[in-house]
Amino acid sequence: MTPLQRRALLATLAAALAGGLPAAHAQGRYPDKPITFVVPFQAGSATDQLARALAQSITEQTKQTVVVENKAGASGMPAAQQVARAAPDGYTVFITTNTTHAANEHLFKKLSYDPVKDFAPVTGLGKGGQVLVVRPDAPYKTVADLVAAAKKTPGRLSFGSGSASSRVAGEMFKQLSGTDILHVPYKSNPGAITDLLGGQIDLMITDTATGLPQVRAGKLKPLGFSTQKRSPQLPDVPTLDEAGVKGYDMSYWFAAYVPAGTPAPVVNGLQELLVAAVKSAPAKTFFDTSGAEAWTTTPAELARFQASESQKWGRVIKAAGIEPE
Structure with missing residues (x-):
């Protein structure tokens, strides 16, 4: 060369x-x-x-x-x-x-x-999108059960949030379902998940990256998904709109x-x-x-x-x- x-x-x-x-x-x-x-x-x-x-x-x-x-x-x-x-x-x-x-x-x-x-x-x-999760031992199996419980005892149930998405998702759920649920703020969603697992709060609507590992491990139960389309990772979980909270859509x-x-x-x-x-x-x-x-x-x-x-x-x-x- x-x-x-x-x-x-x-x-x-x-x-x-x-x-x-x-x-x-x-x-x-x-x-x-x-x-x-x-x-x-x-x-x-x-x-x-x-x-x-x-x-x-x-x-x-x-x-x-x-x-x-x-x-x-x-x-x-x-x-x-x-x-x-x-x-x-x-x-x-x-x-x-x-x-x-x-x-x-x-x-x-x-x-x-x-x-x-x-x-x-x-x-x-x-x-x-986000997923509404509760503990596996919670007395409600569906979104309708949760809404009924929240309406029966206004202000008694609580939801946690560690981001604006999670906070507004919870507030939108309250508004569209006609329920009164106490908001508990956290620095970040993992902190809210920790308290949900420990029983300090009753539910939260969290990003899937934070919630899915707990769902897959059987530590949390998913009730509904936040967007108008079901999650490919949770195909059996209905959207919140499908579950009766009409008009719900949050990403x-x-x-x-x-x-x-x-x-x-x-x-x-x-x-x-x-x-x-x-x-x-x-x-x-x-x-x-x-x-x-x-x-x-x-x-x-x-x-x-x-x-x-x-x-x-x-x-x-x-x-x-x-x-x-």
């Missing part, structure tokens, strides 16, 4: 390698140091599970460490504020949900962050954001990394076992989606009779 042929071969290999990697990484600009994923919920939550799967994939793609930092509590506001104040360089990434970026502005009179002005959208990550979503002012090339490079990560084996395992489904977007598509979701959650929260705190 002549020197000229050798140089041509090396150039071809370099081009092929660059073509197999996100543009920003191939050019060696981003990332060139560890990345932090900030998650607004506890370890073990659905968002945490997805963040860790994505972190594993991005570490494999880039050979850079991705640290997952859980900052739970106050409906994700401290975590959102932390990311909003971080350096806009692409190394602090908010792996979050509709709680912080569509619901909180309608649940609270004042936020410590602006869900639009303080963040640059990167990509959607996934969507999912949730995951997405990634960075601080406002992050340069567009960095946002685009991160978006490519995350889209590839959502398609990776670790993320596929999460989606296959959690009942959620993969969903990715461009930054502009996520911005438009977030705006429409904010309006939707505002309508749902108002219809559920929830007063801003």
Whole structure:
């Protein structure tokens, strides 16, 4: 092989390698140091599970460490504020949900962050439904039994929630079923699950990633699914609408954001990394076992989606009779 042929071969290999990697990484600009994923919920939550799967994939793609930092509590506001104040360089990434970026502005009179002005959208990550669960020894076998018990003793039964999705799901259930059930707030859904298992609360409507393992282990009993379509993981469980709570439809979503002012090339490079990560084996395992489904977007598509979701959650929260705190 002549020197000229050798140089041509090396150039071809370099081009092929660059073509197999996100543009920003191939050019060696981003990332060139560890990345932090900030998650607004506890370890073990659905968002945490997805963040860790994505972190594993991005570490494999880039050979850079991705640290997952859980900052739970106050409906994700401290975590959102932390990311909003971080350096806009692409190394602090908010792996979050509709709680912080569509619901909180309608649940609270004042936020410590602006869900639009303080963040640059990167990509959607996934969507999912929720499941109404009770303990196996609960005296009700169906949603109708639960509704009847709640109406017989107003205010006696309680439901837990550790996210806006779970909170609004419970409030919507009360509103559409005509029941009075006490709300008990938690920092994250796994904490509510712990108290449900221990008998401190009576029920909850939780994301499938948190609830399914307990259902499969026989520790919790599913009564209804939150969307208009049954879950493939729970084909024998009726939707809440089918079970008699007419008009019930509630889902949730995951997405990634960075601080406002992050340069567009960095946002685009991160978006490519995350889209590839959502398609990776670790993320596929999460989606296959959690009942959620993969969903990715461009930054502009996520911005438009977030705006429409904010309006939707505002309508749902108002219809559920929830007063801003």
